[in-house]
Amino acid sequence: MSKGTFYITTPIYYPSSKLHIGHTYTTVAADAMARFKRATGYDVKFLTGTDEHGQKLQRAAQERGMEPKAYIDEIVEGIKKLWKTMEISYDIFIRTTDDYHKRRVQQIFQKLYDKGDIYKGEYEGWYCTPCEAFWTETQVEDNKCPDCGRPVELTKEEAYFFRLSKYQDALLKHFENHPEFLEPLSRKNEMINNFLKPGLEDLCISRTTFSWGIPVPFDEKHVIYVWLDALSNYATALGFPEEMEGDYRKYWPADIHLVGKEIVRFHTIIWPAMLMALEAPLPKKVFGHGWILLEGGKMSKSKGNVVDPVILTERYGVDALKYFLLREYSFGQDGIFSNEVLLNRINADLANDLGNLVSRTVAMIDKYNGGIVPAPTIAGDFDEELKNLAVSVSAKLEEKMNKLDFSNALDEIWKLVRRTNKYIDETAPWILAKDGEQKGRLDTVLYNLAESIRIISVLIRPFMEATTKKIWMQLGMDEHQGTTWEDSASFGKLPTGLKVRKAEALFPRIDIAKELEELESLSKPKTVEVKEEEKAVEEKPEITIDDFAKVDLKVGEIVECKKHPKADKLLILQVKIGKETRQIVSGIAKYFESEELVGKKVVVVANLKPVKLRGEESKGMILAAESGEELVLLTADIDSGAQVS
RNA sequence: GGCGGCGUAGCUUAGUUGGCUAGAGCGUCCGGUUCAUACCCGGAAGGUCGGUGGUUCGAGUCCACUCGCCGCUACCA
Numbered sequence: 001m002s003k004g005t006f007y008i009t010t011p012i013y014y015p016s017s018k019l020h021i022g023h024t025y026t027t028v029a030a031d032a033m034a035r036f037k038r039a040t041g042y043d044v045k046f047l048t049g050t051d052e053h054g055q056k057l058q059r060a061a062q063e064r065g066m067e068p069k070a071y072i073d074e075i076v077e078g079i080k081k082l083w084k085t086m087e088i089s090y091d092i093f094i095r096t097t098d099d100y101h102k103r104r105v106q107q108i109f110q111k112l113y114d115k116g117d118i119y120k121g122e123y124e125g126w127y128c129t130p131c132e133a134f135w136t137e138t139q140v141e142d143n144k145c146p147d148c149g150r151p152v153e154l155t156k157e158e159a160y161f162f163r164l165s166k167y168q169d170a171l172l173k174h175f176e177n178h179p180e181f182l183e184p185l186s187r188k189n190e191m192i193n194n195f196l197k198p199g200l201e202d203l204c205i206s207r208t209t210f211s212w213g214i215p216v217p218f219d220e221k222h223v224i225y226v227w228l229d230a231l232s233n234y235a236t237a238l239g240f241p242e243e244m245e246g247d248y249r250k251y252w253p254a255d256i257h258l259v260g261k262e263i264v265r266f267h268t269i270i271w272p273a274m275l276m277a278l279e280a281p282l283p284k285k286v287f288g289h290g291w292i293l294l295e296g297g298k299m300s301k302s303k304g305n306v307v308d309p310v311i312l313t314e315r316y317g318v319d320a321l322k323y324f325l326l327r328e329y330s331f332g333q334d335g336i337f338s339n340e341v342l343l344n345r346i347n348a349d350l351a352n353d354l355g356n357l358v359s360r361t362v363a364m365i366d367k368y369n370g371g372i373v374p375a376p377t378i379a380g381d382f383d384e385e386l387k388n389l390a391v392s393v394s395a396k397l398e399e400k401m402n403k404l405d406f407s408n409a410l411d412e413i414w415k416l417v418r419r420t421n422k423y424i425d426e427t428a429p430w431i432l433a434k435d436g437e438q439k440g441r442l443d444t445v446l447y448n449l450a451e452s453i454r455i456i457s458v459l460i461r462p463f464m465e466a467t468t469k470k471i472w473m474q475l476g477m478d479e480h481q482g483t484t485w486e487d488s489a490s491f492g493k494l495p496t497g498l499k500v501r502k503a504e505a506l507f508p509r510i511d512i513a514k515e516l517e518e519l520e521s522l523s524k525p526k527t528v529e530v531k532e533e534e535k536a537v538e539e540k541p542e543i544t545i546d547d548f549a550k551v552d553l554k555v556g557e558i559v560e561c562k563k564h565p566k567a568d569k570l571l572i573l574q575v576k577i578g579k580e581t582r583q584i585v586s587g588i589a590k591y592f593e594s595e596e597l598v599g600k601k602v603v604v605v606a607n608l609k610p611v612k613l614r615g616e617e618s619k620g621m622i623l624a625a626e627s628g629e630e631l632v633l634l635t636a637d638i639d640s641g642a643q644v645s
Numbered sequence: 646g647g648c649g650g651c652g653u654a655g656c657u658u659a660g661u662u663g664g665c666u667a668g669a670g671c672g673u674c675c676g677g678u679u680c681a682u683a684c685c686c687g688g689a690a691g692g693u694c695g696g697u698g699g700u701u702c703g704a705g706u707c708c709a710c711u712c713g714c715c716g717c718u719a720c721c722a
Contacts (some may be wrong), residue, residue, distance in 0.1 A: 360681030425686040567720040587721020
């Protein structure tokens with residue numbers, strides 16, 4: 001009976017801040033896919049969850065004087081509540097703090113260690129102590145940390161490494177032999193050219209600098225870092241490697257890992273390499289979808305429009321938001337969100353087209369046939385065209401869905417919605433109703449309308465469960481009357497004699513101008529919250545006045561400025577501080593033309609240890625303040641050389 | 646700088662291996678209709694398919710160059 005299994009996953013989300021529309025987007029898409037596969041006869045497993053370890057969460061909990069787990073529990077409750085609101089039909093919600101996951105991650109670690117694919121860092125690596133970061137031979141220039149410019153050293157600091165480099169060729173081959181492995185296709189070259197071809201470095205997979213994580217099984221000083229801990233969730237959730245005969249055998253390898261484009265790299269290089277090392281099959285497909293951006297770029301506080309999915313569902317309903325997200329945007333590409341785009345889409349497709357179609361059909365059955373769905377008797381013009389289209393939609397829908405083309409999948413359904421509306425105009429039931437002789441024809445038209453709506457209701461079900469149920473209620477039908485996916489491909493499954501029920505509009509039409517104003521006023525208090533949240537995260541540890549006194553801040557005048565010949569983001573400045581003129585390299589080329597800086601008096605960190613930045617010496621650093629896309633230099637209208645304190 | 650992608654009607658976009666009279670939705674204008682959530686249906690206007698040159702009987706589709714965006718990557722003390 002089952003066509004086979006289908007295992008789909010979302011990323012596990014990091015619960016350090018409130019989830020936004022982007023997380024909802026991924027999860028809603030995965031949910032629609034899962035529901036679609038269930039409807040079409042697959043045995044589906046749908047996994048989502050949370051990634052709960054790491055320094056950031058440990059700190060956040062500390063700041064609130066809480067145990068990490070207790071702190072995270074609260075946030076995770078919120079996430080689960082959000083998914084409940086969005087009617088997400090996940091089968092498993094994994095938390096990386098779940099005992100079974102921790103145990104299995106340790107088993108994986110042990111396995112890889114035993115095999116020799118994990119080794120302790122006696123590795124000739126370069127370590128930058130202040131940055132707590134390891135660097136590779138190629139990254140280190142002149143014994144300097146590429147991140148901070150300070151000297152690095154060959155360290156004896158212990159760390160465990162995964163032999164990522166060993167799998168480079170196998171990965172390349174896999175990309176070549178499995179064009180469907182990574183979609184959209186454009187990402188594939190990015191991975192191959194930027195990572196695989198230049199060569200992979202072994203990956204540091206343990207930390208000793210914080211403790212909130214899964215301990216390395218045989219070396220408790222170390223906790224397992226995010227790569228192994230988080231990525232492996234897709235397999236540990238099924239039992240791997242502890243319980244290989246249950247869900248793991250049944251559902252692995254995953255059919256689709258749905259991820260945002262920013263984490264494609266981890267899912268198509270690191271995760272597959274780990275699986276290769278474990279001798280486990282690779283996921284069949286990783287799909288990196290685009291981002292939903294706000295007008296003018298990323299989510300920005302100054303724009304004042306932070307998108308909160310909960311508010312939107314409260315105002316327009318879950319189904320409207322889900323429909324909008326999947327219909328409006330091409331799944332592989334970025335798209336722009338605005339309230340206006342949302343409201344226009346809801347009005348046009350849901351209120352005017354679908355909602356109104358149901359409304360007018362039910363009203364006509366009510367008015368012309370006492371609310372009873374009549375039996376069709378006399379066929380006429382336009383019937384065949386409507387029927388042919390109606391029964392053909394499900395196949396086209398399947399084709400689009402299997403390509404994760406949600407937008408066009410929905411559009412296929414709406415072609416039928418529009419065709420059905422047109423059928424009403426063509427047959428003009430209100431004219432037939434005036435002529436008693438035409439009763440048979442009228443009955444047929446009314447039946448065909450109700451039947452088309454029945455088909456539509458089945459087709460939209462994976463995307464809009466609640467709406468489907470509402471339509472059934474209005475048609476007076478129950479879930480045993482032509483509601484399977486197969487039933488959507490045949491015309492005439494709707495029983496006659498049903499008693500329709502007029503009800504509230506499926507999607508009330510929105511007064512867009514008025515609504516936009518209200519949303520505008522709603523978004524303002526939100527803005528402040530977000531700002532405060534961000535601030536909290538970025539706070540640095542307290543220092544004393546002595547610490548601060550070590551920094552020598554002076555005013556310097558920019559006397560000359562040019563672009564760095566070998567770097568896009570760097571400017572080379574000649575800065576006069578008192579009598580001395582020195583060269584400072586600064587990463588502000590994105591923000592300023594070189595000419596406009598000459599003559600400016602800026603604040604300089606004068607006693608910073610000199611470094612070479614892509615071959616150019618830099619003695620000091622220019623202070624600037626950055627917020628989102630904006631950057632301003634700290635200027636001081638006073639003689640150059642003046643001390644700042 | 647390296648690698649990759651994208652530029653098609655006012656907006657969002659479809660155009661698989663070259664045959665298109667370049668489609669669609671929204672918006673605009675005109676008309677029809679009254680069953681319906683002032684909705685729906687029809688029609689029209691609007692495109693030198695970023696630019697230049699080439700290959701070809703024929704190019705939005707292939708090639709070269711060029712302009713403009715974007716992504717990843719290196720460099721932002």
